[in-house]
Amino acid sequence: MICPLPNGCAQFSAKTLIHPRPILEELFVPNRPDRANAFSIFAILIGLAGFALASVAVIVAANNDGGGPSGSSGGGGSAEMIHINAGLSEFKITLESNEIPTGAMLMVSNNGSAPHNLAVKGTSLTTPDLNAGETAMLDISSLAPGDYQFYCSIAGHEAAGMIIDVTISDSATAPSGSGGGGHAGHGSGMTKEEADRLDDLMMASMEAFPAETEGRGNQKAEPTSVDADGTLVFDLVAELIDWEVEPGKIVEAWAYNGQVPGPWFDFEVGDKVRFNLENKTPLGTDVHWHGITLPNEMDGVAPYTQPLVKSGEGFVYEFTLVEPMIAMYHAHAHSQVSVPNGMFGVITVGDRGLPLGKTVSGVTIPDEIDLVQEIPMVLNDAGVIGYSLNGKSFPATDPIVVDRGDWFLVHYYNEGLQIHPMHLHGTRQLVFSKDGIPLDQPYWVDVLNVAPGERYSILANPQDPGVWVYHCHILTHVERDEGMFGMVTAMIVN
Numbered sequence: 001m002i003c004p005l006p007n008g009c010a011q012f013s014a015k016t017l018i019h020p021r022p023i024l025e026e027l028f029v030p031n032r033p034d035r036a037n038a039f040s041i042f043a044i045l046i047g048l049a050g051f052a053l054a055s056v057a058v059i060v061a062a063n064n065d066g067g068g069p070s071g072s073s074g075g076g077g078s079a080e081m082i083h084i085n086a087g088l089s090e091f092k093i094t095l096e097s098n099e100i101p102t103g104a105m106l107m108v109s110n111n112g113s114a115p116h117n118l119a120v121k122g123t124s125l126t127t128p129d130l131n132a133g134e135t136a137m138l139d140i141s142s143l144a145p146g147d148y149q150f151y152c153s154i155a156g157h158e159a160a161g162m163i164i165d166v167t168i169s170d171s172a173t174a175p176s177g178s179g180g181g182g183h184a185g186h187g188s189g190m191t192k193e194e195a196d197r198l199d200d201l202m203m204a205s206m207e208a209f210p211a212e213t214e215g216r217g218n219q220k221a222e223p224t225s226v227d228a229d230g231t232l233v234f235d236l237v238a239e240l241i242d243w244e245v246e247p248g249k250i251v252e253a254w255a256y257n258g259q260v261p262g263p264w265f266d267f268e269v270g271d272k273v274r275f276n277l278e279n280k281t282p283l284g285t286d287v288h289w290h291g292i293t294l295p296n297e298m299d300g301v302a303p304y305t306q307p308l309v310k311s312g313e314g315f316v317y318e319f320t321l322v323e324p325m326i327a328m329y330h331a332h333a334h335s336q337v338s339v340p341n342g343m344f345g346v347i348t349v350g351d352r353g354l355p356l357g358k359t360v361s362g363v364t365i366p367d368e369i370d371l372v373q374e375i376p377m378v379l380n381d382a383g384v385i386g387y388s389l390n391g392k393s394f395p396a397t398d399p400i401v402v403d404r405g406d407w408f409l410v411h412y413y414n415e416g417l418q419i420h421p422m423h424l425h426g427t428r429q430l431v432f433s434k435d436g437i438p439l440d441q442p443y444w445v446d447v448l449n450v451a452p453g454e455r456y457s458i459l460a461n462p463q464d465p466g467v468w469v470y471h472c473h474i475l476t477h478v479e480r481d482e483g484m485f486g487m488v489t490a491m492i493v494n
Contacts, residue, residue, distance in 0.1 A: 086106045101172040204483060286301065
């Protein structure tokens with residue numbers, strides 16, 4: 001088998017300012033004769049105009065009274081407010097200048113695709129959470145001269161890089177450029193040297209695939225022991241570990257059994273299982289068996305179904321698998337911290353529900369399929385792990401290496417905070433199961449949206465040789481100025 005990738009394929013087997021809508025909207029409610037007539041609407045408009053004029057008068061009076069923010073001129077003068085542009089994206093904060101004059105306002109724009117905010121550590125100053133494309137003002141005029149840290153307070157975003165050191169200074173001057181925190185230099189004003197640099201970075205990032213990193217998740221678990229009655233016993237240790245997400249990027253991950261994702265538990269219907277949880281993380285925890293039918297007291301939601309498992313303590317989960325299922329497990333307590341940072345894993349139970357012998361959109365699936373690979377693919381987009389497939393960011397993601405005509409199976413598990421449209425080049429995906437439940441009507445797709453908490457199972461049967469990219473189709477989840485990253489791998493067809 002010849003591998004077309006620069007780094008080779010030896011380690012991979014082919015079989016293996018919110019605008020309110022105020023009073024006027026209330027006036028025009030259809031079929032409500034008790035609402036205001038034209039005269040009362042006119043009266044309210046006059047009242048609103050008067051209120052606006054009064055507000056302007058108050059602001060003018062305050063400025064003329066020297067009551068403006070620090071750094072403004074007093075004694076009857078009116079200083080122009082200094083506006084500094086700030087940009088948010090995955091996962092960085094960009095300012096026109098890290099030295100900001102006293103008395104400034106920040107114009108904060110979310111140039112990314114995920115929600116972000118901008119806050120000042122040690123203060124109550126913060127913007128609302130901004131969706132992609134939204135903008136808000138952050139008044140920092142009350143900050144005295146000194147050193148500060150600006151950051152995104154959404155769980156996991158600071159750890160992923162959204163923090164920046166800023167100096168407020170009386171002697172600082174406002175930047176002359178418009179800034180805006182976007183991708184500086186992009187567009188018609190880009191120099192040839194800058195364009196060539198970005199091209200080189202993109203090509204180098206792609207040529208580095210597949211890159212080797214320490215650690216690998218989704219390793220199939222073997223029981224620690226088996227009881228006399230056949231109960232399969234597993235130890236499950238929640239702990240903080242060093243995890244290499246991409247070459248050279250080592251983060252402090254929250255993990256099960258030293259891997260991200262945690263161990264893959266594969267069972268048969270009727271199996272009795274026991275999990276001995278040991279909590280070595282600093283926070284209390286529990287384990288929710290997402291998608292598994294089990295007794296309420298085993299559901300893993302403290303304090304409703306069990307006590308919180310404090311740091312240094314343990315808990316025993318025991319239940320019987322009663323039906324085929326594609327499921328996952330993760331913490332429920334403090335999940336906004338532990339899960340995005342890596343504390344998740346997958347479970348498969350029994351028959352996969354393959355649509356054998358069915359005809360779907362004119363394509364008949366064989367009565368028998370020799371699956372060359374079954375691949376759990378856990379999607380993440382937050383925390384220190386960030387945009388990733390199975391705990392790794394491109395170019396450290398695993399390629400799928402198959403021969404022409406092979407059938408392989410992928411289970412998508414979304415443990416992130418956003419929806420991800422997964423696109424496989426070179427062949428369509430046959431969607432035959434959702435959340436572990438076989439579909440009465442399977443269907444072919446080119447792109448499949450997978451929302452947080454969802455699981456989808458797909459079959460693929462590539463026919464054309466080559467390296468076919470496989471990725472989330474939200475482009476900022478896969479590319480940045482430094483090149484390709486994040487939620488990307490490749491299907492290599494020989």
